[in-house]
Amino acid sequence: MTRQDLDRPILLVEDNPMDVDLTRRAFAKRHLVNKLEVARDGEEALAFIDRWEAGEPPPVVILLDLKLPKVDGLEVLRQLRSHQQFRSIPVVIVTTSSEDADIRAAYELGANSYIVKPVDFNRFLDVAQQIELYWSVLNTPPK
Numbered sequence: 001m002t003r004q005d006l007d008r009p010i011l012l013v014e015d016n017p018m019d020v021d022l023t024r025r026a027f028a029k030r031h032l033v034n035k036l037e038v039a040r041d042g043e044e045a046l047a048f049i050d051r052w053e054a055g056e057p058p059p060v061v062i063l064l065d066l067k068l069p070k071v072d073g074l075e076v077l078r079q080l081r082s083h084q085q086f087r088s089i090p091v092v093i094v095t096t097s098s099e100d101a102d103i104r105a106a107y108e109l110g111a112n113s114y115i116v117k118p119v120d121f122n123r124f125l126d127v128a129q130q131i132e133l134y135w136s137v138l139n140t141p142p143k
Helices: 003-007 017-029 042-053 073-081 100-108 121-138
Strands: 010-013 036-039 061-064 091-095 113-116
Touching (some): 010 017, 017 036, 017 121, 036 042, 042 073, 073 091
Parallel strands (some): 010 036, 010 061, 061 091
16 A cells, blocks of 8 residues: 555545544544545535545545435445546445435446444444455555
């Protein structure tokens, strides 16, 4: 992993405060180096595009819930993938929905992975470890 990748945040798009806290705790327990930024609805998530265009580093990965207020996760994914400069940012759907239609739609719109949220904290730690290992360490993004 390059120093530049360590400087890039992970963007969590999640409206449930308990899930935000759980994610923060899981990443802290794993000593994740990347900063965790949070958007609490789809509108906030889309506002990050302007920030990245203004020079803020784009995230190394986006963890995106589907069931969001204001703008749902599938629409966030659709708009992100339509943006030439940021369409290669990996997007991992992390949601409670295990509906086939949601899974299919997410992949058709360009999701890189789909994870159904685990309820148990220890299981969530496993998910956080896998996200960290794969997306922050092993994956090689385009330059």
